[in-house]
Amino acid sequence: MYRYLIIPLIVLSFRTAPAQDHNDFIHYDTLTYRLYLTNNWGELKNAGKEALRQGHDYYYLRMRLGIAFYETANYRGAIPHFQAALDFNSGDKTALEYLYYCYLFSGRHADVHALIPRLPMSFRVKNLLDRSSNITRFGLNYQYTFNNDREVFRNFTIPSDTSDGMQFLTRHFHYFSSSLGHTLSSRIHLQHMYTYIHKNDLFYYNGPDYAYVVPERNTSQHQYYLQARIRAFHGASFITSFHYVYTKSPALYKRQGFGHVIQLAPEFISNDVVLHLAYNQEAGPFNLDISGTYTYINQLRHWQQNLQLTCYPLGNLNMYSVTGISRITEHSRNITVDERYVFREKLGWKVTGSLWMELFGYTGNLKNFTDNLGASVFNSLDYIEYMAGGNLIFLLKNNTHFTLSYTLSRLHSTYNAYPAAEPVGTNHVHYNVHTLNGGIQWNF
Known part of the structure; x- marks a missing residue:
């Protein structure tokens, strides 16, 4: 009227x-x-x-x-x-x-x-917006990463470096995660995520008394991630997160003679921490994210500065691009021992009424790199040099999303002496690994 x-x-x-x-x-x-x-x-x-x-x-x-x-x-x-x-x-x-x-x-x-x-x-x-429950989402995710190049393992040579140290070559690993999101108020949203990783590597260890190649060594990892998103005003939010990573590799022993056991590799335990703070600003077709990350990973401190720009050229979610750059500085004993950059790009578009497709790529040294507001931690000692892949995102009934992904990663393994005198190790080995991923998320 x-x-x-x-x-x-x-x-x-x-x-x-x-x-x-x-x-x-x-x-x-x-x-x-x-x-x-x-x-x-x-x-x-x-x-x-x-x-x-x-x-x-x-x-x-x-x-x-x-x-x-x-x-x-x-x-x-x-x-x-x-x-x-x-x-x-x-x-x-x-x-x-x-x-x-x-x-x-x-x-x-x-x-x-x-x-x-x-x-x-x-x-x-x-529209069922006044609910007794504050839960907004729940998700489950599984991924399997594997190295199908057997020549990499057959051709592995003992490092010539005689210093104490170790080297890893990834064989495969399983990744499980569950996440839960809920509101504290109309302006504060929390997200929790638990992750379990079981990893299998070729492992070479050179200690004070012996050196040994372990063809398959298992490592388990438990992670907890907490994120708080605080809306400041129209289109502006602050995001802070905490990520704890507990890693354990059991000690390995060998029996020699009757009743005599020697230790081949010591038990390895690490407690790593990631702290992240970001400012996110919406402006028309753009979303700008400026953030900083502090990490203590693999007994080294890192500072990471991130700049990311997302563009929605049509003004909706039917097409978008995400461009990001990160600068990482690595510190040991209050000395900067390395500086590196990571570049990333993602393109996404709507294929049909209920299907989206994304293509993405990363390049640079991803050693001890963090991504996704501190939720993803690349802490393996055989680090990624570049990776590329794609996602298929299916929109199901009742606000449910199902995702299938494939990623190809180029890894670089080196022999790392302890304590590390240089940021780059010796005995360089390059190889590819493949990752298959499936996840489902319910939005309430």
Whole structure:
């Protein structure tokens, strides 16, 4: 009904305006109203932008512009217009509901949760937004990584370096994880994740009294990850996370003669920590993430600075690109022993109504690198030089996502002396590993 009251109400409110401005206003208001009624969204966007440039800014113009962007699926383009409409009329139910869907279809979940208390009760009840449970998501994930190049193991040679140290070559490993997300308030969201990894390596150890090659040595790893996302204001959030990694490799023994046992490799236990702090800013079709990470991994301290830009050229989730760069400095005894960079790129697009595809790649030295807001830790001593792969993301019923992935990684194994005098070891071995991944996430 408010559509047909637009012209008389606005004309009355501009009676004191100069004649030329008044005529311009009548022109733009009449034009945008006509284009709105005929669903001519492209011309409406052009006319509305021109009206704003001429200094005409009012509730109904912003609503028409917001709806024009919304109807063409440019949800990110619609957001500032519905926000401006609410500046004119903060309690408008129509603008609030449109803004909710724009946030939702743009992937701006922090803004969605912050907006829910302002939505009409009838809308919240209809869409089941007032729930007794604060749980927002639950996920399960499994991946299997393997090295199918048997020549790498058959051709392994004992390092010429006689210093005490060790070398690993990955054979395969299993990765299991479960995650849970929940809200503390409309502005604070927490995510928990537990991960278990069982890894099998070729292991060479050179100690003070002996040297030995262990063809297959098992390592187990338990991880706990906690992330807090705090919404500061429209489109802006702070993200902080803590990640604890416990790694254990059992001691290996060999029986010599009757009742005599010697130790081939000592028990290895490490307690690694990752601390991450990020600022995330939404701006139109862009999402900017600036973050810093402190890690204590493999008995070395690291500082990592990250810059990441995500672009949604269509204003929705149907197409996007993610570009990132990280600088890592490695420190031992208060001395910087290494500096390296990691570059990453991801392209994603909607294939069908319920299927998305992503292609991604990383290049650089990923030794002791962290990713995904501190959730992913690359702490293996045979480090990744580059990796590339793809994801298939299926949108199932009831807000459930199922993901299948493949990754090819190029690994670089070296003999690492202890204590390390140089950041780069000796006895270099290069090889490929393959990773198959499957995961499911329920969103509530």
